[in-house]
Amino acid sequence: xxxxxxPLSDAVIRGLKVGDPILLSGVMLTxxxxxxxxxxxxxxxxxxxxxxxxxxxxxxxxxxxxxxxIYHCGPVVAGLDTRDYRFVAAGPTTSTRxxxxxxxxxxxxxxxxxxxKGGMGKRTLAACQEVPGVYLHAIGGAATxxxxxxxxxxxxxxLDFGVPEAMWVxxxxxxxxxxxxxxxxxxxxxxxxxxxxxxxERLLAA
Amino acid sequence: xxxLTEDFVELIRRTSTDLPLxxxxxxxxxxxxxxxxxxxRGAMESILQNVKLARQKSSPICQDTGTPIFYVRHPEGWSxxxxxxxxxxxxxxxxxxxxxxxxxxxxxxxxxxxxxxxxEAFPTIYFEEVEGDELVVDLMLKGGGCxxxxxxxxxxxxxxxxxxxxxxxxxxxxxxxxxxxxxGCAPGILGVAIGGDRGSSYHASKExxxxxxxxxxxxxxxxxxxxxxxxxxxQLGIGPMGFGGETTVLGVKMTxxxxxxxxxxxxxxxxxxxxxxxxxxxxxxxxxxx
Numbered sequence: 001x002x003x004x005x006x007p008l009s010d011a012v013i014r015g016l017k018v019g020d021p022i023l024l025s026g027v028m029l030t031x032x033x034x035x036x037x038x039x040x041x042x043x044x045x046x047x048x049x050x051x052x053x054x055x056x057x058x059x060x061x062x063x064x065x066x067x068x069x070i071y072h073c074g075p076v077v078a079g080l081d082t083r084d085y086r087f088v089a090a091g092p093t094t095s096t097r098x099x100x101x102x103x104x105x106x107x108x109x110x111x112x113x114x115x116x117k118g119g120m121g122k123r124t125l126a127a128c129q130e131v132p133g134v135y136l137h138a139i140g141g142a143a144t145x146x147x148x149x150x151x152x153x154x155x156x157x158x159l160d161f162g163v164p165e166a167m168w169v170x171x172x173x174x175x176x177x178x179x180x181x182x183x184x185x186x187x188x189x190x191x192x193x194x195x196x197x198x199x200x201e202r203l204l205a206a
Numbered sequence: 207x208x209x210l211t212e213d214f215v216e217l218i219r220r221t222s223t224d225l226p227l228x229x230x231x232x233x234x235x236x237x238x239x240x241x242x243x244x245x246x247r248g249a250m251e252s253i254l255q256n257v258k259l260a261r262q263k264s265s266p267i268c269q270d271t272g273t274p275i276f277y278v279r280h281p282e283g284w285s286x287x288x289x290x291x292x293x294x295x296x297x298x299x300x301x302x303x304x305x306x307x308x309x310x311x312x313x314x315x316x317x318x319x320x321x322x323x324x325x326e327a328f329p330t331i332y333f334e335e336v337e338g339d340e341l342v343v344d345l346m347l348k349g350g351g352c353x354x355x356x357x358x359x360x361x362x363x364x365x366x367x368x369x370x371x372x373x374x375x376x377x378x379x380x381x382x383x384x385x386x387x388x389x390g391c392a393p394g395i396l397g398v399a400i401g402g403d404r405g406s407s408y409h410a411s412k413e414x415x416x417x418x419x420x421x422x423x424x425x426x427x428x429x430x431x432x433x434x435x436x437x438x439x440x441q442l443g444i445g446p447m448g449f450g451g452e453t454t455v456l457g458v459k460m461t462x463x464x465x466x467x468x469x470x471x472x473x474x475x476x477x478x479x480x481x482x483x484x485x486x487x488x489x490x491x492x493x494x495x496x
Contacts, residue, residue, distance in 0.1 A: 019245065076266050078304045088266065088304045089269035117391070140351065140447060143267065144263060148259070162317075163318065178245050178449070180449075188245075191450075192448055199441055204380065
């Protein structure tokens with residue numbers, strides 16, 4: 001089990017291979033559908049004019065994203081009324097929905113870690129090779145277990161997106177995941193997809 | 207009429223935090239089938255640890271507490287209007303107590319209501335009047351990741367060589383399992399409806415997911431196909447979380463429906479391993495959660 005600390009260096013990323021189990025520690029951000037679309041539309045493709053809040057949020061997340069990781073997660077959060085936030089359940093959501101945006105966002109922010117479940121496609125894999133970066137697969141549904149590794153909630157941005165879609169800044173200790181896409185072009189997901197397709201063809205030929 | 211709001215809150219808490227025993231047993235068996243040291247084995251270990259911890263801490267098994275789907279079977283004389291009010295109140299309360307994540311998002315304005323109360327279909331509540339004197343409420347929490355990998359086929363399907371018969375059904379169900387990969391949080395359970403129209407077929411495919419994993423279909427032809435499809439889906443090698451491995455599905459549950467002469471739909475609803483379903487029975491003044 002390799003222990004990784006954020007921010008992540010190029011050398012550390014290049015040393016990771018598909019299949020490596022890791023424990024991640026440090027500060028990272030959550031972000032899913034609304035956050036990815038917002039980052040892509042506002043700052044990467046500049047399709048819309050940023051508001052003052054957009055610009056303030058951008059300045060706040062930039063240093064966290066550089067060399068950092070984004071976690072595809074819509075948590076259950078306690079303490080919403082007192083703002084004494086605590087993650088109660090925080091497993092990964094399906095990452096493939098961010099495929100249209102992820103690669104560009106990695107390049108724009110020098111984002112090195114993408115954490116989620118189900119894996120991602122060719123565009124993200126290409127960005128993993130260039131940036132370099134990795135895709136880290138967390139265990140889907142293991143939400144209470146993963147929430148135990150969230151030691152603190154440091155801030156929240158874009159809470160108007162709703163609790164699941166907001167960008168939560170969290171400190172984690174020994175967050176467990178498996179490298180399933182690496183910076184050398186390796187993807188466990190592409191392999192399982194191809195192998196299962198061949199198995200399906202055999203079953204249907206029988 | 208009794209106020210069941212607190213009982214509904216408790217039903218939601220139990221459903222969100224306490225995985226049914228038949229599912230947990232199947233997960234333990236699935237862990238044993240994976241090779242020691244493999245990523246699949248590691249995933250199953252984490253899943254089972256999480257199930258125990260969630261139960262112990264009374265905290266959601268999965269953060270995606272999904273669409274709450276209630277099936278209410280009531281004797282004559284109950285007010286469905288008042289039951290609906292109580293269920294909606296309970297859903298908002300369970301959200302405030304962090305048993306549920308606020309999940310109701312207006313598709314047009316993008317606003318999350320914050321309390322899980324959306325339109326008439328969110329939470330989803332079905333009522334049916336039945337004989338006898340027991341009120342029976344089944345609740346399912348159906349997460350979005352697995353909902354997204356559901357599929358509906360219109361037979362015949364030339365590309366898959368699927369005609370309008372059980373062999374055709376077999377072919378499209380295997381195709382759906384392969385397309386789902388690990389995205390719906392494998393190992394999952396496939397609920398399959400054969401027939402109906404597009405709407406009723408989806409509805410029935412979800413309803414089959416209330417059946418316990420060990421239960422055997424009363425129709426011998428469907429029982430045989432359920433068992434064959436479980437076995438064959440596991441030969442796809444997708445495995446837990448899509449990491450590769452022995453267990454891709456925990457089970458397949460099927461039902462036949464009537465259809466129009468022109469239509470032959472096969473609908474597959476995918477339920478993630480966090481198969482959260484519970485029943486509450488109200489008898490006299492007492493509510494018992496099974």
